[in-house]
Amino acid sequence: MSAISVGQAVVLGVVEGVTEFLPVSSTGHLKITEGLMNIPVDDKSVVGFSAVIQVGAIAAVLVYFFKDIVRIVSAWGRGLRNPQERYHHDYKFAWWVIYATIPIVAVGLAAKPLIEGPLASLWVVAGSLIAGSAVMWAADQMGRHKRGEDDTSFKDAMLVGCSQILALLFPGFSRSGATMSTALILDLDRVAATRLSFFLGIPALTGAGLYELKDALGAGVGAAPLVVGTVVSFVVAYASIAWLLKFVAKHSFNAFVLYRIVVGVALFGLLAGGVIDS
Numbered sequence: 001m002s003a004i005s006v007g008q009a010v011v012l013g014v015v016e017g018v019t020e021f022l023p024v025s026s027t028g029h030l031k032i033t034e035g036l037m038n039i040p041v042d043d044k045s046v047v048g049f050s051a052v053i054q055v056g057a058i059a060a061v062l063v064y065f066f067k068d069i070v071r072i073v074s075a076w077g078r079g080l081r082n083p084q085e086r087y088h089h090d091y092k093f094a095w096w097v098i099y100a101t102i103p104i105v106a107v108g109l110a111a112k113p114l115i116e117g118p119l120a121s122l123w124v125v126a127g128s129l130i131a132g133s134a135v136m137w138a139a140d141q142m143g144r145h146k147r148g149e150d151d152t153s154f155k156d157a158m159l160v161g162c163s164q165i166l167a168l169l170f171p172g173f174s175r176s177g178a179t180m181s182t183a184l185i186l187d188l189d190r191v192a193a194t195r196l197s198f199f200l201g202i203p204a205l206t207g208a209g210l211y212e213l214k215d216a217l218g219a220g221v222g223a224a225p226l227v228v229g230t231v232v233s234f235v236v237a238y239a240s241i242a243w244l245l246k247f248v249a250k251h252s253f254n255a256f257v258l259y260r261i262v263v264g265v266a267l268f269g270l271l272a273g274g275v276i277d278s
Helices: 006-019 026-036 044-064 066-081 083-087 089-110 112-116 122-142 154-162 164-169 175-185 190-218 223-248 254-272
Strands: none
Touching (some): 006 026, 006 044, 026 044, 026 122, 026 254, 044 066, 044 223, 066 083, 066 089, 066 190, 083 089, 089 112, 089 154, 089 164, 089 190, 112 164, 122 175, 122 254, 154 164, 154 175, 154 190, 175 190, 190 223
16 A cells, blocks of 8 residues: 555645745645644655655746756757857856755765654754744845846855755755745845746756655555656646746745744644644
8 A cells, every 4th residue: 555645645746836946845844744644754655755746846947947948958058069158157057056966965865864764853844944934034134135147156056056955954944945045145136046946956856856766666655646746746836936936026035934933833832732743
Protein backbone atom coordinates (compact mmCIF):
# COMPACT_ATOMS: atom_id res chain seq x y z
CA MET A 1 0.00 0.00 0.00
CA SER A 2 1.27 3.48 -0.89
CA ALA A 3 2.43 5.63 2.02
CA ILE A 4 0.44 8.49 0.47
CA SER A 5 -2.99 8.10 -1.15
CA VAL A 6 -4.09 9.86 -4.33
CA GLY A 7 -6.43 12.09 -2.30
CA GLN A 8 -3.62 13.08 0.03
CA ALA A 9 -1.41 13.69 -3.03
CA VAL A 10 -3.96 16.19 -4.37
CA VAL A 11 -3.95 18.11 -1.08
CA LEU A 12 -0.16 18.10 -0.88
CA GLY A 13 0.09 19.15 -4.54
CA VAL A 14 -2.10 22.18 -3.85
CA VAL A 15 -0.03 23.09 -0.79
CA GLU A 16 3.22 22.71 -2.75
CA GLY A 17 1.94 24.75 -5.68
CA VAL A 18 0.68 27.61 -3.51
CA THR A 19 3.69 27.83 -1.22
CA GLU A 20 6.77 26.86 -3.29
CA PHE A 21 7.49 30.37 -4.51
CA LEU A 22 5.77 32.41 -1.82
CA PRO A 23 8.22 33.25 1.00
CA VAL A 24 6.31 31.13 3.52
CA SER A 25 8.16 27.78 3.22
CA SER A 26 6.68 25.06 1.05
CA THR A 27 8.62 22.38 2.95
CA GLY A 28 7.26 23.67 6.25
CA HIS A 29 3.68 23.75 4.98
CA LEU A 30 4.02 20.28 3.46
CA LYS A 31 5.29 18.89 6.75
CA ILE A 32 2.50 20.60 8.70
CA THR A 33 -0.10 19.23 6.27
CA GLU A 34 1.44 15.76 6.44
CA GLY A 35 1.34 15.93 10.24
CA LEU A 36 -2.34 16.93 10.22
CA MET A 37 -3.08 13.98 7.91
CA ASN A 38 -1.07 11.60 10.16
CA ILE A 39 1.58 11.03 7.49
CA PRO A 40 5.02 10.48 9.10
CA VAL A 41 7.02 13.58 8.14
CA ASP A 42 10.41 11.89 8.51
CA ASP A 43 9.52 8.76 6.50
CA LYS A 44 12.04 8.34 3.66
CA SER A 45 9.35 7.88 1.01
CA VAL A 46 7.42 10.93 2.25
CA VAL A 47 10.53 13.13 2.13
CA GLY A 48 11.14 11.83 -1.39
CA PHE A 49 7.53 12.52 -2.41
CA SER A 50 7.82 16.14 -1.23
CA ALA A 51 10.96 16.64 -3.31
CA VAL A 52 9.47 15.01 -6.41
CA ILE A 53 6.27 17.08 -6.53
CA GLN A 54 8.45 20.21 -6.42
CA VAL A 55 9.34 19.33 -10.00
CA GLY A 56 5.76 20.24 -10.93
CA ALA A 57 6.25 23.69 -9.45
CA ILE A 58 9.57 24.06 -11.25
CA ALA A 59 7.89 23.06 -14.52
CA ALA A 60 5.50 25.96 -13.92
CA VAL A 61 8.50 28.31 -13.72
CA LEU A 62 9.90 26.89 -16.95
CA VAL A 63 6.61 27.52 -18.74
CA TYR A 64 5.98 30.95 -17.20
CA PHE A 65 9.49 32.22 -17.92
CA PHE A 66 9.96 30.25 -21.14
CA LYS A 67 10.98 33.26 -23.26
CA ASP A 68 13.46 34.47 -20.61
CA ILE A 69 14.96 31.01 -20.21
CA VAL A 70 15.31 30.54 -23.99
CA ARG A 71 17.01 33.95 -24.19
CA ILE A 72 19.47 33.13 -21.40
CA VAL A 73 20.26 29.60 -22.61
CA SER A 74 20.68 30.84 -26.18
CA ALA A 75 23.11 33.54 -25.01
CA TRP A 76 25.02 30.89 -23.04
CA GLY A 77 25.22 28.64 -26.09
CA ARG A 78 26.42 31.47 -28.31
CA GLY A 79 29.02 32.42 -25.72
CA LEU A 80 30.40 28.89 -25.60
CA ARG A 81 30.97 29.02 -29.36
CA ASN A 82 31.94 32.66 -29.78
CA PRO A 83 34.22 34.46 -27.27
CA GLN A 84 32.85 37.85 -28.39
CA GLU A 85 29.41 36.89 -27.05
CA ARG A 86 30.76 36.31 -23.54
CA TYR A 87 30.37 39.95 -22.55
CA HIS A 88 26.59 39.66 -22.80
CA HIS A 89 24.83 39.81 -19.41
CA ASP A 90 22.64 36.78 -20.21
CA TYR A 91 25.71 34.63 -20.92
CA LYS A 92 27.27 35.61 -17.61
CA PHE A 93 23.96 35.14 -15.78
CA ALA A 94 23.68 31.55 -17.05
CA TRP A 95 27.09 30.73 -15.57
CA TRP A 96 26.21 32.52 -12.33
CA VAL A 97 23.14 30.31 -11.88
CA ILE A 98 25.30 27.21 -12.41
CA TYR A 99 27.99 28.37 -9.98
CA ALA A 100 25.43 29.49 -7.38
CA THR A 101 23.83 26.03 -7.40
CA ILE A 102 27.03 24.19 -6.46
CA PRO A 103 27.03 25.12 -2.72
CA ILE A 104 23.48 23.88 -2.07
CA VAL A 105 24.17 20.63 -3.96
CA ALA A 106 27.30 20.00 -1.91
CA VAL A 107 25.59 20.72 1.41
CA GLY A 108 22.50 18.73 0.39
CA LEU A 109 24.54 15.61 -0.31
CA ALA A 110 26.75 15.99 2.76
CA ALA A 111 23.92 16.73 5.20
CA LYS A 112 21.30 14.33 3.77
CA PRO A 113 21.08 12.20 6.95
CA LEU A 114 20.42 15.30 9.08
CA ILE A 115 17.95 16.78 6.59
CA GLU A 116 15.91 13.58 6.46
CA GLY A 117 16.30 12.90 10.18
CA PRO A 118 16.48 15.35 13.14
CA LEU A 119 16.01 18.48 10.99
CA ALA A 120 12.74 17.11 9.57
CA SER A 121 11.02 17.73 12.91
CA LEU A 122 8.01 20.02 13.04
CA TRP A 123 9.61 21.74 16.05
CA VAL A 124 12.37 22.86 13.67
CA VAL A 125 9.73 24.01 11.16
CA ALA A 126 7.94 26.13 13.79
CA GLY A 127 11.14 27.79 14.98
CA SER A 128 12.39 28.38 11.44
CA LEU A 129 9.10 29.99 10.37
CA ILE A 130 9.44 32.59 13.10
CA ALA A 131 13.20 33.09 12.73
CA GLY A 132 12.82 33.48 8.96
CA SER A 133 10.11 36.09 9.51
CA ALA A 134 12.52 38.25 11.48
CA VAL A 135 15.11 37.99 8.69
CA MET A 136 12.52 38.87 6.02
CA TRP A 137 11.23 41.87 7.93
CA ALA A 138 14.76 43.19 8.56
CA ALA A 139 15.76 42.67 4.92
CA ASP A 140 12.71 44.53 3.63
CA GLN A 141 13.49 47.45 5.95
CA MET A 142 17.23 47.50 5.18
CA GLY A 143 17.00 47.15 1.42
CA ARG A 144 16.99 50.32 -0.67
CA HIS A 145 15.26 48.60 -3.63
CA LYS A 146 17.32 50.62 -6.10
CA ARG A 147 18.80 47.90 -8.36
CA GLY A 148 16.97 46.06 -11.13
CA GLU A 149 17.49 42.64 -12.70
CA ASP A 150 20.03 43.96 -15.23
CA ASP A 151 22.15 45.25 -12.34
CA THR A 152 22.72 41.80 -10.78
CA SER A 153 26.31 40.62 -10.46
CA PHE A 154 28.22 37.39 -9.83
CA LYS A 155 28.48 38.35 -6.15
CA ASP A 156 24.70 38.79 -5.95
CA ALA A 157 24.04 35.40 -7.54
CA MET A 158 26.50 33.57 -5.29
CA LEU A 159 25.25 35.15 -2.06
CA VAL A 160 21.61 34.60 -2.98
CA GLY A 161 22.37 31.06 -4.14
CA CYS A 162 24.20 30.19 -0.92
CA SER A 163 21.27 31.51 1.13
CA GLN A 164 19.23 28.54 -0.15
CA ILE A 165 21.24 26.40 2.27
CA LEU A 166 19.33 27.95 5.18
CA ALA A 167 16.06 26.55 3.87
CA LEU A 168 17.67 23.20 3.09
CA LEU A 169 18.93 22.75 6.65
CA PHE A 170 16.01 24.42 8.43
CA PRO A 171 12.65 23.49 6.85
CA GLY A 172 10.31 26.34 7.58
CA PHE A 173 12.89 29.03 6.86
CA SER A 174 11.76 29.09 3.20
CA ARG A 175 14.02 28.94 0.15
CA SER A 176 12.10 31.81 -1.44
CA GLY A 177 12.21 33.78 1.79
CA ALA A 178 15.95 33.28 2.21
CA THR A 179 16.81 34.15 -1.38
CA MET A 180 14.49 37.16 -1.60
CA SER A 181 15.71 38.50 1.74
CA THR A 182 19.35 38.20 0.69
CA ALA A 183 18.59 39.93 -2.61
CA LEU A 184 16.81 42.76 -0.79
CA ILE A 185 19.77 43.23 1.56
CA LEU A 186 21.90 43.57 -1.59
CA ASP A 187 19.57 46.45 -2.61
CA LEU A 188 17.76 44.67 -5.46
CA ASP A 189 14.16 45.78 -5.87
CA ARG A 190 11.39 43.34 -4.91
CA VAL A 191 10.57 42.25 -8.46
CA ALA A 192 14.24 41.65 -9.32
CA ALA A 193 14.71 39.77 -6.03
CA THR A 194 11.69 37.59 -6.77
CA ARG A 195 12.75 36.79 -10.34
CA LEU A 196 16.31 35.97 -9.23
CA SER A 197 14.84 33.61 -6.63
CA PHE A 198 12.85 31.86 -9.37
CA PHE A 199 15.82 31.38 -11.70
CA LEU A 200 18.14 30.14 -8.95
CA GLY A 201 15.50 27.66 -7.81
CA ILE A 202 15.24 25.90 -11.18
CA PRO A 203 18.42 23.74 -11.10
CA ALA A 204 18.40 23.16 -7.33
CA LEU A 205 14.78 22.03 -7.05
CA THR A 206 14.80 20.06 -10.30
CA GLY A 207 17.95 18.22 -9.24
CA ALA A 208 16.52 17.46 -5.81
CA GLY A 209 13.30 16.10 -7.30
CA LEU A 210 15.05 13.80 -9.75
CA TYR A 211 17.51 12.64 -7.09
CA GLU A 212 14.71 11.74 -4.66
CA LEU A 213 12.51 10.02 -7.27
CA LYS A 214 14.06 6.61 -6.71
CA ASP A 215 13.58 6.87 -2.93
CA ALA A 216 9.96 7.94 -3.26
CA LEU A 217 9.08 5.07 -5.59
CA GLY A 218 11.28 2.47 -3.95
CA ALA A 219 10.30 3.21 -0.36
CA GLY A 220 6.53 3.13 -0.50
CA VAL A 221 4.91 5.86 -2.59
CA GLY A 222 3.02 4.63 -5.65
CA ALA A 223 3.40 6.09 -9.12
CA ALA A 224 -0.20 7.39 -9.19
CA PRO A 225 0.14 9.68 -6.13
CA LEU A 226 3.46 10.99 -7.47
CA VAL A 227 1.98 11.84 -10.87
CA VAL A 228 -1.17 13.40 -9.39
CA GLY A 229 0.75 15.46 -6.83
CA THR A 230 3.20 16.71 -9.46
CA VAL A 231 0.50 17.72 -11.96
CA VAL A 232 -1.57 19.51 -9.31
CA SER A 233 1.50 21.38 -8.03
CA PHE A 234 2.27 22.52 -11.61
CA VAL A 235 -1.19 23.99 -12.21
CA VAL A 236 -1.42 25.72 -8.84
CA ALA A 237 2.19 26.96 -8.92
CA TYR A 238 1.68 28.64 -12.30
CA ALA A 239 -1.17 30.71 -10.88
CA SER A 240 0.86 31.43 -7.74
CA ILE A 241 3.84 32.77 -9.75
CA ALA A 242 1.64 35.14 -11.74
CA TRP A 243 0.00 36.45 -8.58
CA LEU A 244 3.28 36.88 -6.65
CA LEU A 245 4.99 38.96 -9.35
CA LYS A 246 2.02 41.33 -9.45
CA PHE A 247 1.88 41.50 -5.64
CA VAL A 248 5.55 42.33 -5.00
CA ALA A 249 5.48 45.09 -7.61
CA LYS A 250 3.22 47.14 -5.32
CA HIS A 251 3.51 45.70 -1.79
CA SER A 252 6.11 44.94 0.88
CA PHE A 253 6.67 41.47 2.34
CA ASN A 254 4.99 42.41 5.64
CA ALA A 255 1.90 40.30 4.96
CA PHE A 256 4.08 37.21 4.54
CA VAL A 257 6.03 38.06 7.69
CA LEU A 258 2.85 38.30 9.77
CA TYR A 259 1.43 35.12 8.25
CA ARG A 260 4.61 33.15 9.01
CA ILE A 261 4.60 34.29 12.65
CA VAL A 262 0.96 33.27 13.10
CA VAL A 263 1.58 29.83 11.55
CA GLY A 264 4.77 29.31 13.57
CA VAL A 265 3.11 30.19 16.88
CA ALA A 266 0.07 28.04 16.03
CA LEU A 267 2.33 25.11 15.17
CA PHE A 268 4.18 25.42 18.48
CA GLY A 269 0.78 25.30 20.19
CA LEU A 270 -0.37 22.22 18.26
CA LEU A 271 2.88 20.40 19.01
CA ALA A 272 2.89 21.35 22.70
CA GLY A 273 -0.74 20.27 23.03
CA GLY A 274 -0.06 16.92 21.38
CA VAL A 275 -2.57 17.63 18.59
CA ILE A 276 0.00 16.63 15.97
CA ASP A 277 3.16 14.59 16.24
CA SER A 278 6.53 16.22 15.58
